[in-house]
Amino acid sequence: xxxxxxxxxxxxxxxxxxxxxxxxxxxxxxxxxxxxxxxxxxxxxxxxxxxxxxxxxxxxxxxxxxxxxxxxxxxxxxxxxxxxxxxxxxxxxxxxxxxxxxxxxxxxxxxxxxxxxxxxxxxxxxxxxxxxxxxxxxxxxxxxxxxx
Amino acid sequence: xxxxxxxxxxxxxxxxxxxxxxxxxxxxxxxxxxxxxxxxxxxxxxxxxxxxxxxxxxxxxxxxxxxxxxxxxxxxxxxxxxxxxxxxxxxxxxxxxxxxxxxxxxxxxxxxxxxxxxxxxxxxxxxxxxxxxxxxxxxxxxxxxxxxxxxxxxxxxxxxxxxxxxxxxxxxxxxxxxxxxxxxxxxxxxxxxxxxxxxxxxxxxxxxxxxxxxxxxxxxxxxxxxxxxxxxxxxxxxxxxxxxxxxxxxxxxxxxxxxxxxxxxxxxxxxxxxxxxxxxxxxxxxxxxxxxxxxxxxxxxxxxxxxxxxxxxxxxxxxxxxxxxxxxxxxxxxxxxxxxxxxxxxxxxxxxxxxxxxxxxxxxxxxxxxxxxxxxxxxxxxxxxxxxxxxxxxxxxxxxxxxxxxxxxxxxxxxxxxxxxxxxxxxxxxxxxxxxxxxxxxxxxxxxxxxxxxxxxxxxxxxxxxxxxxxxxxxxxxxxxxxxxxxxxxxxxxxxxxxxxxxxxxxxxxxxxxxxxxxxxxxxxxxxxxxxxxxxxxxxxxxxxxxxxxxxxxxxxxxxxxxxxxxxxxxxxxxxxxxxxxxxxxxxxxxxxxxxxxxxxxxxxxxxxxxxxxxxxxxxxxxxxxxxxxxxxxxxxxxxxxxxxxxxx
Numbered sequence: 160x161x162x163x164x165x166x167x168x169x170x171x172x173x174x175x176x177x178x179x180x181x182x183x184x185x186x187x188x189x190x191x192x193x194x195x196x197x198x199x200x201x202x203x204x205x206x207x208x209x210x211x212x213x214x215x216x217x218x219x220x221x222x223x224x225x226x227x228x229x230x231x232x233x234x235x236x237x238x239x240x241x242x243x244x245x246x247x248x249x250x251x252x253x254x255x256x257x258x259x260x261x262x263x264x265x266x267x268x269x270x271x272x273x274x275x276x277x278x279x280x281x282x283x284x285x286x287x288x289x290x291x292x293x294x295x296x297x298x299x300x301x302x303x304x305x306x307x
Numbered sequence: 308x309x310x311x312x313x314x315x316x317x318x319x320x321x322x323x324x325x326x327x328x329x330x331x332x333x334x335x336x337x338x339x340x341x342x343x344x345x346x347x348x349x350x351x352x353x354x355x356x357x358x359x360x361x362x363x364x365x366x367x368x369x370x371x372x373x374x375x376x377x378x379x380x381x382x383x384x385x386x387x388x389x390x391x392x393x394x395x396x397x398x399x400x401x402x403x404x405x406x407x408x409x410x411x412x413x414x415x416x417x418x419x420x421x422x423x424x425x426x427x428x429x430x431x432x433x434x435x436x437x438x439x440x441x442x443x444x445x446x447x448x449x450x451x452x453x454x455x456x457x458x459x460x461x462x463x464x465x466x467x468x469x470x471x472x473x474x475x476x477x478x479x480x481x482x483x484x485x486x487x488x489x490x491x492x493x494x495x496x497x498x499x500x501x502x503x504x505x506x507x508x509x510x511x512x513x514x515x516x517x518x519x520x521x522x523x524x525x526x527x528x529x530x531x532x533x534x535x536x537x538x539x540x541x542x543x544x545x546x547x548x549x550x551x552x553x554x555x556x557x558x559x560x561x562x563x564x565x566x567x568x569x570x571x572x573x574x575x576x577x578x579x580x581x582x583x584x585x586x587x588x589x590x591x592x593x594x595x596x597x598x599x600x601x602x603x604x605x606x607x608x609x610x611x612x613x614x615x616x617x618x619x620x621x622x623x624x625x626x627x628x629x630x631x632x633x634x635x636x637x638x639x640x641x642x643x644x645x646x647x648x649x650x651x652x653x654x655x656x657x658x659x660x661x662x663x664x665x666x667x668x669x670x671x672x673x674x675x676x677x678x679x680x681x682x683x684x685x686x687x688x689x690x691x692x693x694x695x696x697x698x699x700x701x702x703x704x705x706x707x708x709x710x711x712x713x714x715x716x717x718x719x720x721x722x723x724x725x726x727x728x729x730x731x732x733x734x735x736x737x738x739x740x741x742x743x744x745x746x747x748x749x750x751x752x753x754x755x756x757x758x759x760x761x762x763x764x765x766x767x768x769x770x771x772x773x774x775x776x777x778x779x780x781x782x783x784x785x786x787x788x789x790x791x792x793x794x795x796x797x798x799x800x801x802x803x804x805x806x807x808x809x810x811x812x813x814x815x816x817x818x819x820x821x822x823x824x825x826x827x828x829x830x831x832x833x834x835x836x837x838x839x840x841x842x843x844x845x846x847x848x849x850x851x852x853x854x855x856x857x858x859x860x861x862x863x864x865x866x867x868x869x870x871x872x873x874x875x876x877x878x879x880x881x882x883x884x885x886x887x888x889x890x891x892x893x894x895x896x897x898x899x900x901x902x903x904x905x906x907x908x909x910x911x912x913x914x915x916x917x918x919x920x921x922x923x924x925x926x927x928x929x930x931x932x933x934x935x936x937x938x939x940x941x942x943x944x945x946x947x948x949x950x951x952x953x954x955x956x
Binding site for chain 1: 379380381405407408409410411412413414415416419420422423426427430815818820821822823828840841884902904905923924925926927929930931939942944947948950951952954955
C-alpha cells in the first residue's frame with residue numbers, strides 16, 4: 160500500500176446514503192438499535208415505502224450530491240410487503256451498476272442488500288462491510304457536482 | 308409554493324438519546340434551517356407535558372408542519388400525528404426523525420452521533436417542507452373474520468369473535484380441529500384432563516351459528532388490505548360426506564391399508580380411511596388419498612361397498628372458494644423440534660426414546676395404550692424412566708437459542724403422571740434449571756419433587772445408547788460433580804417447540820414477518836404483542852412464540868378483542884399516501900399499469916388513473932415512470948431529492 164493510500168484510509172470517512180424500505184430493512188435497523196448493536200455512523204438512512212419506489216435517479220443524484228457510497232436495502236426476495244416491489248428494484252439496480260461502470264464510477268460504490276425486520280445484526284454488518292469496502296476507494300469525485 | 312412554518316421537537320428520551328446525542332445542539336442546528344420557525348428539546352416528548360408543549364408551540368408559532376426527532380416511527384408516529392391533529396394540524400404534515408434506534412443506540416461517539424442526528428432531523432425537516440395536508444380515504448369494512456389454525460388459540464379466537472356477533476371462517480389444515488392440545492393427557496398445574504376441557508369448546512365451534520368451519524383446508528392466497536381482504540381457501544377432498552357419515556367404522560374395518568396414526572404420533576396405526584380420533588369435529592371419516600391404494604382408477608373400493616349410507620364418494624374434487632374478510636387471526640401453532648436433529652441423543656433411532664407428545668399419548672386414557680404406561684418396544688411397564696429437559700432448547704451453538712418455556716412444567720407433569728401410573732417406578736429428571744413462573748407452577752414442581760419423589764438431577768445428558776434391552780443414559784449431576792449412569796427402561800425428551808411446518812408459507816402468503824427463530828413477528832414486543840406489522844392481521848398462540856395453554860388462550864382472546872374493536876368501526880380509513888397522476892406529464896405509456904402489484908392503475912382517456920382504495924402507496928409506479936408523471940403523495944421525487952441533499956450537507 161502506498162503512503163498516499165494509507166493516508167486516505169485513515170483520514171477519510173465515507174459518506175453513505177442508505178435507502179431502506181419501511182417494512183424490512185428500516186425495521187431491521189430499528190432492531191439493531193433495540194439490540195444496541197454498534198456500527199459506524201457513516202450511513203444516513205432515508206426510509207422509503209419500498210425498494211421498488213427507488214428510482215435510479217435517486218442513486219445517481221446521491222452520488223452527484225457527494226455521497227461516496229449508496230446503499231439500497233429491502234425485504235428478502237419473495238418477502239416484499241408490496242408483493243413484488245423488490246423484484247422491480249433488483250432489475251433496475253442491476254442496470255444502475257452497469258451504468259456506473261460505464262461512466263467510470265467504481266461499481267462497489269453502490270450496493271444492494273436484503274435485510275429483514277428480524278436481522279438487526281445483519282444490518283449492522285452490512286453497514287460495517289460497506290464502510291470497510293468504501294475506505295480503499297477514497298472519496299468519490301467522478302460524478303460529484305462540486306469538486307472543491 | 309408558500310414557505311412552510313415548521314417546528315422541530317427533539318426528544319431526550321430520558322438518557323436514551325441524550326447520552327449519545329447532544330440534543331441541544333441538534334435543536335439549535337435545526338433552528339438555522341430554512342422553514343423552521345421553532346426548535347425545542349424536551350426530556351420526554353411523548354409524555355403529557357411533552358405533547359402539550361408541541362401543541363402550545365403549534366398554536367403560538369402558527370406552525371403548519373412539525374418534525375419530532377425521537378424514537379422509531381413504528382413506536383410513536385401515530386402518537387405524534389394524533390397530537391398534531393389535536394392542535395389543529397393535518398396529521399400528515401407531522402414527520403418523525405428516528406434518532407434513537409437508527410442513531411443514539413447504535414453509536415458511542417457523541418460528536419459523530421450528534422452529527423448524524425442532525426442529518427436525520429434535517430432530512431425530515433426537508434421532507435416536511437413539501438408535505439401536503441391529506442385526508443384519510445374512507446373504505447367500507449367487511450364484517451367477517453378469517454381464523455387460520457384450529458388449535459386452542461384458533462378455537463378461542465373464533466368463539467370470542469363469533470360471540471360478539473361477527474361471522475368467522477375457521478380454517479384448519481387437518482381433518483379435525485383441536486390441535487396439539489387434543490393430544491395432551493392432562494394439563495399442568497391442575498392436572499385437568501385436556502380433552503375434557505377442550506372438547507366442549509370444539510363442539511361449540513361446530514354448532515355456532517356465526518362460525519363456518521373449514522377443516523382439511525388451507526389458505527392459498529390473500530390479497531387486499533385491512534377491512535377488505537380477499538382470501539382463497541382450498542378444501543381438500545375427504546371423499547366422505549360428513550352429513551351422511553354415521554361414524555360406524557364399517558369402512559375402516561374393511562380397509563386393507565395400515566399406516567402410522569398421526570394423532571398418536573406413530574405409536575398406533577390407522578387405516579387409509581379413518582377418523583382422526585373418536586370425538587373429532589367434524590364427526591366424519593376421511594379418506595387419506597396418499598395412503599389409499601388408488602382412487603383414479605379405483606383399485607380397491609372396499610370402503611364404498613361397506614358404507615350402508617353411501618357417504619363415500621370417490622369422485623369428490625378439491626374445492627377452491629374465495630371469501631371476503633375484514634380481519635385475519637393467524638394461529639398456526641407449533642411443532643416439536645424433530646428428534647432427528649439430536650444426534651447425541653440417538654437422533655430418533657433408539658427404541659423407547661420418546662418425545663413429550665408421544666409420552667402424552669401413552670398416559671392418555673384414549674391413547675395408544677388406553678392409559679397404561681407401557682414401553683413401546685415390548686409393552687412392559689417401565690420401572691426406570693429418565694426425563695430430559697431443554698432438548699434442543701437453550702443451545703445456540705447447535706440447536707435453538709431460545710427457552711421453549713413450557714418444558715420445565717410439562718416434564719414435572721410427566722414425572723407426576725408416570726408416578727401415578729407406576730407408583731413403584733423411579734422418575735429421573737435431568738434439568739439445567741427450573742423455570743416455573745406462573746400461578747401455582749412453582750408449588751406444582753415442588754410437589755412433584757417432594758410428594759411424588761421424582762429425582763431431579765441438575766445437568767445435561769451427553770449420550771444415550773441401547774444396551775441389554777435398556778437405554779443407557781450418560782449424564783452429569785453438576786450439584787455433586789459426579790457422572791451419572793442410568794439404565795433406563797424408557798427416556799422422554801422435552802424437545803424444543805418450533806413454529807409449525809407451514810408457518811413460513813403462511814407468513815409469505817400473508818406478507819407478515821417472522822422473527823430470527825421463524826416464529827411470526829409481533830408489531831411491537833411489548834405494546835403490540837398480538838398485532839402483526841400488517842394492519843388487520845393478528846397473531847395468537849405458539850405461532851408467535853412458545854407459550855402454555857393459559858397464555859395462548861389469553862393471547863387468542865386479546866387478538867379477538869382487537870379484531871372486534873377494529874371491525875366495530877363503521878368505516879376504516881385507508882392511508883391517503885397513495886399515488887397521484889399529473890395528467891399534464893402522463894403520456895399513457897402504461898409502464899405504471901404493468902408495474903403496479905395491486906392492479907390499482909388503469910388507463911382512462913389515454914391517461915393513467917389511480918384507484919385510491921386499491922393503491923397501497925408502494926411507489927413502484929413512480930420509480931417506473933420516466934416522466935415523473937406519477938408519484939406517491941408525501942414521498943415525492945422532490946422530497947427524496949431534498950432528503951438526499953440534507954443527508955450530505
